Amino acid sequence: MRGIVQGVGFRPTVHRLATAMGLGGSVRNDAEGVWIELEGDADEVARFVERLPVERPARARIDAIHVRELPRPPEVTPGRGFRIVRSLVEGTARAALPADVAPCDACLGELFDANDRRYRYPFINCTSCGPRYTIARDVPYDRARTTMAPFALCEECRAEYEDPRSRRFHAEPNACARCGPRLCFLEGAVRFHGESALAAAVGRIAAGAIVAVKGAGGFLLACDAHDGDAIARLRARKRRAHKPFALMARDLATVETIARLDDAARAALVDPSRPIVLVPRRADADLPPSIAPGLDELGLMLPSTPLHHLLLADGPPLQVMTSGNRGEEPIARDDAEAAAALAGIADAILTHDREIHTRADDSVVRIVAGAGVPIRRARGFVPEAIALPCEGPPLVAVGAQLKNTICMARAGEAFLSPHLGDLTQPQTYALFVETIDKLGRLLRVEPTLVAHDLHPDYRSTRWALASSLPRVAVQHHHAHVAACLAEHGRSGPAIGVAFDGTGCGLDGSAWGGEWLVADLRGFRRAGHLGTIRLPGGEAAIRQPWRLALAALADAGVDTPLLARIDERRRAAVAHLCTSDVAAPPATGAGRWFDAVAALTGVRDEVSYEGQAAVELEAVAAIGAHEPYAFSLVAGAPFVIDLRPTIRAVAADVAARVAVPAIAARFHETMAHAVAAGCRAARADSGLETVALSGGCFVNRRLVERAVALLAADGFETLVHRRVPPGDGGIALGQAAVAWIRHWRA
Numbered sequence: 093m094r095g096i097v098q099g100v101g102f103r104p105t106v107h108r109l110a111t112a113m114g115l116g117g118s119v120r121n122d123a124e125g126v127w128i129e130l131e132g133d134a135d136e137v138a139r140f141v142e143r144l145p146v147e148r149p150a151r152a153r154i155d156a157i158h159v160r161e162l163p164r165p166p167e168v169t170p171g172r173g174f175r176i177v178r179s180l181v182e183g184t185a186r187a188a189l190p191a192d193v194a195p196c197d198a199c200l201g202e203l204f205d206a207n208d209r210r211y212r213y214p215f216i217n218c219t220s221c222g223p224r225y226t227i228a229r230d231v232p233y234d235r236a237r238t239t240m241a242p243f244a245l246c247e248e249c250r251a252e253y254e255d256p257r258s259r260r261f262h263a264e265p266n267a268c269a270r271c272g273p274r275l276c277f278l279e280g281a282v283r284f285h286g287e288s289a290l291a292a293a294v295g296r297i298a299a300g301a302i303v304a305v306k307g308a309g310g311f312l313l314a315c316d317a318h319d320g321d322a323i324a325r326l327r328a329r330k331r332r333a334h335k336p337f338a339l340m341a342r343d344l345a346t347v348e349t350i351a352r353l354d355d356a357a358r359a360a361l362v363d364p365s366r367p368i369v370l371v372p373r374r375a376d377a378d379l380p381p382s383i384a385p386g387l388d389e390l391g392l393m394l395p396s397t398p399l400h401h402l403l404l405a406d407g408p409p410l411q412v413m414t415s416g417n418r419g420e421e422p423i424a425r426d427d428a429e430a431a432a433a434l435a436g437i438a439d440a441i442l443t444h445d446r447e448i449h450t451r452a453d454d455s456v457v458r459i460v461a462g463a464g465v466p467i468r469r470a471r472g473f474v475p476e477a478i479a480l481p482c483e484g485p486p487l488v489a490v491g492a493q494l495k496n497t498i499c500m501a502r503a504g505e506a507f508l509s510p511h512l513g514d515l516t517q518p519q520t521y522a523l524f525v526e527t528i529d530k531l532g533r534l535l536r537v538e539p540t541l542v543a544h545d546l547h548p549d550y551r552s553t554r555w556a557l558a559s560s561l562p563r564v565a566v567q568h569h570h571a572h573v574a575a576c577l578a579e580h581g582r583s584g585p586a587i588g589v590a591f592d593g594t595g596c597g598l599d600g601s602a603w604g605g606e607w608l609v610a611d612l613r614g615f616r617r618a619g620h621l622g623t624i625r626l627p628g629g630e631a632a633i634r635q636p637w638r639l640a641l642a643a644l645a646d647a648g649v650d651t652p653l654l655a656r657i658d659e660r661r662r663a664a665v666a667h668l669c670t671s672d673v674a675a676p677p678a679t680g681a682g683r684w685f686d687a688v689a690a691l692t693g694v695r696d697e698v699s700y701e702g703q704a705a706v707e708l709e710a711v712a713a714i715g716a717h718e719p720y721a722f723s724l725v726a727g728a729p730f731v732i733d734l735r736p737t738i739r740a741v742a743a744d745v746a747a748r749v750a751v752p753a754i755a756a757r758f759h760e761t762m763a764h765a766v767a768a769g770c771r772a773a774r775a776d777s778g779l780e781t782v783a784l785s786g787g788c789f790v791n792r793r794l795v796e797r798a799v800a801l802l803a804a805d806g807f808e809t810l811v812h813r814r815v816p817p818g819d820g821g822i823a824l825g826q827a828a829v830a831w832i833r834h835w836r837a
């Protein structure tokens with residue numbers, strides 16, 4: 093059997109079923125998956141093969157069952173029983189390693205049962221829950237190859253581990269307070285262990301301190317979510333002016349007191365992958381605004397480990413839980429990293445002695461068009477395989493520059509790494525290099541091909557160019573569209589709409605508002621948004637007011653709208669705009685959102701990527717709104733001219749039309765632009781399927797309106813559900829393109 097069959101209680105299920113059916117034989121993990129030998133009546137064996145997929149453990153996924161008859165042993169041994177036998181390390185490993193799983197209900201029941209021997213034990217787990225990917229050193233997934241290896245099972249734990257009737261039969265991280273990992277609290281010279289460590293951490297959080305807590309995939313920084321002073325200190329120490337903080341809530345009822353949930357949001361929150369879910373904040377939510385300044389959403393999650401359950405049960409029921417890192421560095425993985433990176437940020441540390449082998453940040457999901465879209469894909473999802481609609485040699489795709497992830501692929505399956513981050517940070521780049529090695533080993537992928545972005549200055553591209561492997565260069569927006577097609581098992585052709593900030597185009601200029609007629613192999617640029625100048629290049633991305641000035645000038649609007657900006661600075665930017673070098677023209681859709689955010693006074697300067705656009709979305713009034721005018725200039729490629737839109741926005745701002753109404757109309761305009769471009773692309777390609785990709789399509793309003801308009805126009809629309817629309821999904825698209833080009837080259 094192949095699929096997600098290790099670390100999910102698969103062998104115990106096989107054992108129970110075979111025993112119940114009176115079949116003899118054995119089951120073992122091997123590098124390809126699970127190997128089962130059955131001995132018994134042929135009809136019963138056939139029935140077993142039918143029943144197992146139906147009765148598989150909840151977290152298991154069977155991708156393939158290969159059945160063949162083994163030579164009859166010289167002596168049939170009726171009633172010899174069924175056994176679980178040791179793993180074989182040999183073989184061409186393809187066993188999928190499971191992702192980490194939040195505590196199951198049965199374990200939680202025991203955690204809070206004063207009569208249970210694991211009462212309040214922060215590392216309780218079973219075959220249906222617990223750490224997996226983050227503790228695995230190698231495959232097959234067996235205790236000896238995890239960071240649990242140093243902990244010798246006590247008699248009771250061993251008995252469970254060996255008892256096929258137990259929920260902990262071959263639960264690899266099985267442990268108890270007697271034999272397993274234990275907590276440690278550190279603050280200056282103060283040191284506590286076990287229950288006292290937990291009590292100390294809870295006491296400090298309740299008293300307003302910031303405590304670094306070792307979670308499943310790394311350290312998180314915790315403080316009381318109702319304590320505005322603690323949050324202000326956390327912002328100052330992390331040097332994080334506005335970027336929202338995620339919150340962890342004790343339970344769903346606590347979430348409902350501050351957020352409005354629909355069924356999709358509720359399902360995402362309780363999913364065993366336990367992501368942070370972005371949900372609308374309730375108007376009456378009593379929370380410091382500093383948690384998510386300028387936004388109408390909160391990032392919320394439920395406890396992802398037993399330790400978090402205890403912290404939230406004993407301490408404040410709502411706590412900030414943000415990545416334990418400095419700036420954009422990787423999340424701290426061990427005590428030494430935490431001590432070094434978090435010394436000036438956390439007042440105390442709550443740690444433990446179960447090592448995290450592979451770090452994984454919390455995942456982030458947003459509910460868009462009725463279901464979750466991953467914004468950051470990491471803990472709980474990685475390293476789940478994504479089947480690709482193509483095949484090729486083992487390869488590594490190295491992704492983009494910001495929000496980097498890498499992708500390993502072999503035999504029709506792709507594995508996206510957890511979110512790594514901004515490769516311009518030296519520590520993140522080091523993690524990128526380490527991940528290529530570590531993930532390759534875990535998945536037994538020895539790349540013979542590397543896929544990379546066209547941008548020559550991305551650190552990932554430079555790594556690829558320096559490697560000795562054959563290379564495939566994939567254009568940024570083609571990779572976005574390919575990722576969307578591939579995660580849906582499609583190979584195209586389709587109309588791909590790629591809206592993001594900036595990506596390197598085929599002509600070397602900055603693209604980002606693209607309509608491509610594409611399949612996995614290649615693409616044609618059917619159309620694009622009109623260009624907007626970036627006065628000062630990168631500076632224009634940090635200061636959207638520069639974009640607003642450039643857009644106004646380009647649209648021929650002479651207006652004192654941005655009089656709040658110092659006159660000399662405005663004059664300097666106007667001067668930059670006379671040069672293609674100082675103010676490079678770009679087609680990025682994100683830049684148009686930035687320009688309108690500045691034009692409406694929503695945001696002149698940003699402190700985190702995408703801030704202006706998310707704040708513009710947050711202020712947009714609900715309800716139906718008319719689009720502003722824009723024009724489609726036919727040609728190859730066609731151009732969507734947004735200058736009429738800018739003139740209309742400027743007129744509305746000058747007429748003091750309410751900003752929420754302007755923001756809503758601008759979103760509607762962009763959705764109509766998406767649809768108009770798709771109609772134009774359909775007219776000359778005949779294609780009826782649209783794939784929406786790129787970072788702008790985490791914008792719920794834009795996606796939902798575009799999907800509705802496209803449906804009304806008779807299109808089938810694909811949106812991301814398994815990998816991020818932003819640059820976190822690029823590597824998957826690169827892998828698919830590289831394979832298909834290589835396969836039928």
Ligand SMILES: [Zn+2]
Pocket residue numbers: 195196197198199200217218219220221222
């Ligand atoms: Zn469990």
Ligand SMILES: [Zn+2]
Pocket residue numbers: 245246247248249250267268269270271272
């Ligand atoms: Zn034990």
